[in-house]
Amino acid sequence: MTNRKKTIRNLMLVGTGSDVGKSVLATAFCRIFREDGYHPVPFKSQNMSLNSFVTTNGGEIGRAQAVQAEACGIDCHTDMNPVLLKPSSDKTAQVILNGKIFGNYSAGSYFRGEIKELLFTEAMNAFRRLSPKYNPIVIEGAGSISELNLKNNDIANMKVALTTNTPVILVADIERGGVFASIYGSIQLLAPEERQLIKGIIINKFRGDIHLFDEGKKIIEDLTAIPVLGIIPTFNHIQIEEEDSVSLERKATFANDNKINIAVVLLRRLSNFTDFGRLEHDERVQLYYTNNPTELKKADIIIIPGSKNTIADLIELKRNGVAAELSRLARAGKTVIGICGGFQMMGQRIEDPNETEGQIKAVPGLNILPVTTILEEEKQTIRSSFYYKNNNDLCSGYEIHMGKTLLASEAIPLNRLENGDKEGCRSGDNLWGTYMHGILDNPIVIEDLLTPFTKTSHTTEDYSAYKQRQYRLLAQHVRENSDMETIYKILEA
Template identity: 40%
Template sequence: MGTGILVAGTTSDAGKSVVVTGICRALSRRGLTVAPFKAQNMSNNSMVAVDAATGDGVEIGRAQWIQSVAARAVPESVMNPVLLKPGSDRRSHVVVRGLPAGTLEAGEFAGGRKHLAEAAFAAFDDLRRRFDIVVCEGAGSAAEINLRAHDYVNMGLARHGELPTIVVGDIDRGGVFASMYGTLALLDAADQQLIRGFVINKFRGDVGLLKPGLDSLYELTGRPVLGVLPWQRDLWLDSEDSLALTSRPAHDGDGALTIAVVMVPRVSNFTDVDALCLEPDVRVRFVDDPRALAGADIVILPGTRATLADLEWLRSRGLDVAIVDHARAGGAVLGICGGFQMLGCEISDPHGVEGHPGASAQGLGLLDVRTEFGPDKVLRLPSGAALGAPASGYEIHHGRVEVGEADEFLGGARSGNVFGTMWHGSLEGDELRVAWLREVAAAAGREIRTGTVSFASARDERIELLADMIDEHLDVDALLSMLTDAPVLPTLSGTLR
């Protein structure tokens, strides 16, 4: 049977996903079979994998999908057994082992998850039987003491698997030493024994300046800082966390084409625009105000987990009028999944998939399309062609789209300069992305450089850079030794004891 390790954090967006991705590739380089694992995601950024037994599509968190690529493993739903997709501030849709499994209300979050814990532990045990090492990612903070009694994502998982745990802290936010010490101190004695060291992430400057703090933290806790990872602007990857989106680089290319991505409140699968951010003649910016559409050549409405609510949000800010005016003035518009549905004539939810049975709304009316939400979720990996180029992507949606007077486009529709697709990830295909950019550039009277970027190669290069950073700045040998060593470590006396 294989072993495992838990990468926990002091906060959300401390860099756990990035660290796990880098560790997965670094260990794979050493000839180990590696699997990523996150017991529970809370994210609307997901991906479709294929169930090996049935051949059907299953849904997993995007971060675990990219981590499986880094580990050179086939992505499986078992790598992310529980996925919570927020539909509102108090209600999440639940996905278990890749398939819909009802909803979870805020009041049930603490005590109503026993069945989810059982599914998560069974999935972890399955992976550990088949891989040399399972690299687990925690969620939020390891010291969510209000949730500890029912936790199966952080120290609850560590206790189940007897996993040595490292705690990652983001020094760029400030207070990293206090947050690391406090995280450890708030845990009970048994949990503390599993915390074996710390990793400081996103450091800028001379590491020598940290030495007094590193020494003091070791003296206070008996645990070393295993690495200080440098801050790198271009190391963001397929994130699961919307917190990371606010620091995502809005690519400032030469500006031949300007793309405005409308950041609806419940945005999902925002990685759909990643490939555009790499194009040298494309400037991508994220906007939430109608005035920010001025000067844009293309407006993109991304996917959303709450189509009707986010459509109302567009109207409340005047973005609906701004998008329609942009299209009527000859500007290009691309809607993806929920964003595509908003571009249509009508959206109805007779079954209450989004929480309000019988709800309906008029869309922006730019495409002759009508959408009705059904209880069954579509999970597919479609392929085909568009604009003379091969195309592929993935579908994750409840909406059933009926297209009227419009041309077909990637499982969706097109009318002139307005495009709508149900396929997430289609722009990651180099040939399709180039064909689409050339078409919209020509319509705008522009010439752009295209065909110089391979998105798949760029992604793998970023993974390799992460692994290089892990090898250079993290004591991987010490990490591996944790899998067999079990020293007795000091217990801190926190305020709860």
Template identity: 40%
Template sequence: MVQGSLMIQGTTSDAGKSICVAGLCRVLKRKKISVAPFKPQNMALNSAVAKSVGQPEVGGEIGRAQALQAAACGLEPTTDFNPVLLKPSSDMKSQVIIHGQAVSELEARTFGDIKSMAFEKVLESYWRLKKQYDVVLIEGAGSPAEVNLRKNDIANMGFAEAVDCPVVLISDINRGGVFAHLTGTVNLLSESEQQRIKGFIINQFRGRIELLQSGLDWLEDYSNKKVLGVLPYLTQLKLDAEDAINSERHQQSASINIKVPVLPRISNHTDFDPLKWHPDVNLQFIGGGESLEGADLIILPGSKSVRSDLKFIEEQGWDKQIKRHLRYGGKLLGICGGFQMLGNVIRDPEGIESHAGSSQGLALFDFQTNLTQAKQLKRVSGQCHIDESSNEISGYEIHCGNSEGDALQNAFATITDQQGNTYKDGVISEDKQIIGTYIHGLFESKNSLASILSWISGKEHVVKGWNETRETELERLADCFEEYLDIDAIIQTIEN
């Protein structure tokens, strides 16, 4: 029986740590090994609702990547998989979430306080998982060579040293300079940390491996560490991103054009993955200075700082483009923070997301939103009311505040949460042109995606459930790992 743990650290952010852990989780699951994912500390605006440890009826917030890794293990996500989540609300401030619940705000100048605030909770979660599972696969954060952060590190070598686990270092060759990234990272570590690194994985390689072989031989000789494999560049990988927006588009000559403005604090943009990969949809993420014109549907996404992002929309002139889009018959959908923007006013009297105050909304519906300290964290299911039929939907809520007003009498959906409470969600305009909802993950359900696409185009569309797609992609990832990585050597590293 394989027992132990292994930590995947990266030379940079977005080096492939999340996908590497997900792929290895699925490989071990195939081998009938009891495995769980773990990330001590995450900083991301893409999150998911998981079961709170000790309170399964209560929702808790974890990084989206750990929810994906849980799926790779065949597990329902829990807050132990990601005990500390930091959600930036500005360039200088982050919300701190511990064991799924928001506990405080952390300013950049006091970031070092995170160790005293959270490390004990991190270790609690890790040792609980060690008792439950034979193997724990751990994902690092950023790079272990950030010398300015090492003193208070709980996410990379600081954690690995505390629990005495081996480390594999991954680097993305597609960025260039992979040998410098790997050797430079190792050279900046202490002697004990260097010894903790048991091997390297090179990610995103394009071309013939023979052309790389001399470099691999040099790397092993120079570092006295094994290259555990070279992963190829996988195109059109339909898996949740941790934080970076993947603007790769599956279908540019499609019948439905959807545009999503990229807000400075956009959150949960993984909501749109099922749309991005649907063959009938051309999904575009629109940056500052670009136009929203030419869309069949504009989606206002979630936001970690709704009033600030609403101001950004106005600065880009997107508010005027949205209203012109509606005058010409286009559709509009607001999700979570985007839904709050559709009303008359957003009030933040306690300064929860930014400075205290109020902002005028787009005034497309008669309702108001008041931001509150308590965060709604729910997994929900029910029926949406786009047309006369009741179409099943499912997803999750992650938001601060409540929306109230006459317009909400015409609800978008009737839903039930994990505690059995049934209530109305969102709003739909009388002419069916505008929808607002608090539900994330709206497009993952086969039935709700079919309803939304039909609402946009007036036609029926063939759809596939996103969970089915995710499973197919995880199997594809595991096939790739088994072909290109030395799995036996990785398992031996875990056991030792």
């Protein structure tokens, strides 16, 4: 830990495009500042993601800001991500403002800026609420800073930097190619007052000998008159939760004969795939995503995940033959579990009387569990403590759903909440469903799920301790490959 000035300026990380690594680098700087004696906090004015998390006061924010808050050593709050967009189809999205549903908007109306000023005002109010409590604020931009057709209504990038007078570091992904053009073009397309705020450049996801890029570094600095403050090697030894759906394309899609195979049903509107991070990092497990019935048959365990549009995804599963295969495998004794929307799909019927998800008012479920779901307009966002099955170890999770699931008289609840209420449903030991996101982060659940498929005993590491170790490794990795002295001089100016 380094002792420096008591206060420094805030820092903003923006990108030449989406999936260049802004979220992970923001997480790294959150942890670095914490290690160096500061009290940092993450902030992203507008996020677009189907991976979300619930704050202690029942608000919904993007998962990335929850991860960054963990790296800061603080609990998350809706002020860290005041505007969250959750796409419900290719053309519409649910707008979450200060943790609660604000409304559903078409992409056209949203990006034409019809509510831009309102949302930006609310975002800056959230920023001002954070400012007296934390230092520095680590601000993350969204997508590219130079999308000229969207820029006038952009409330997540340089408008934030200008309004808060925050120094900016531009992040570029060298792995995708065209790094010189993307950096130079992104900067040149900015207005002069925006360009003045770009104080440094970070080259991310570098492979090979960094010294071979010495000439490239000099070319970028000569072209832009802006210092390259870091060249960050790509890494496989550190595991940080990713929220961008693009990262799903890098996940495994096939079984492995030497491991416990867990198949996650690949839905078009899959949400909260961070539910499976703990399993994905378990050395006994091959976790893969598929909507191929042949690959589903190879799995020891099948997970039906959450969805932003449960009825539409269920209809798609019926169309492509996956639904019939899931029902058949469940009847044959395969372990099948469902989380949130997946739990709803496992039931006998899903009803949508208020057309919350669309114009289809009812659809038969997979008929795996004796439950019926009625979708509602009000969203439930709750952090919960519960007891899994008949165990006495207290577990934790969180709920994000728009619907109430009713159990048939013969149904057996899966969990007992701390207040005594029942939650979820199970049939035997191999079929269960729950609304609890994060249920698979609990060691007792992991071991109950995996024990039938392994002969060796295993001590499951506390997942919170595991994640904290990853944040330390990430901070060390970025610190060693960045010019932290110059970065601090920029923030201390």
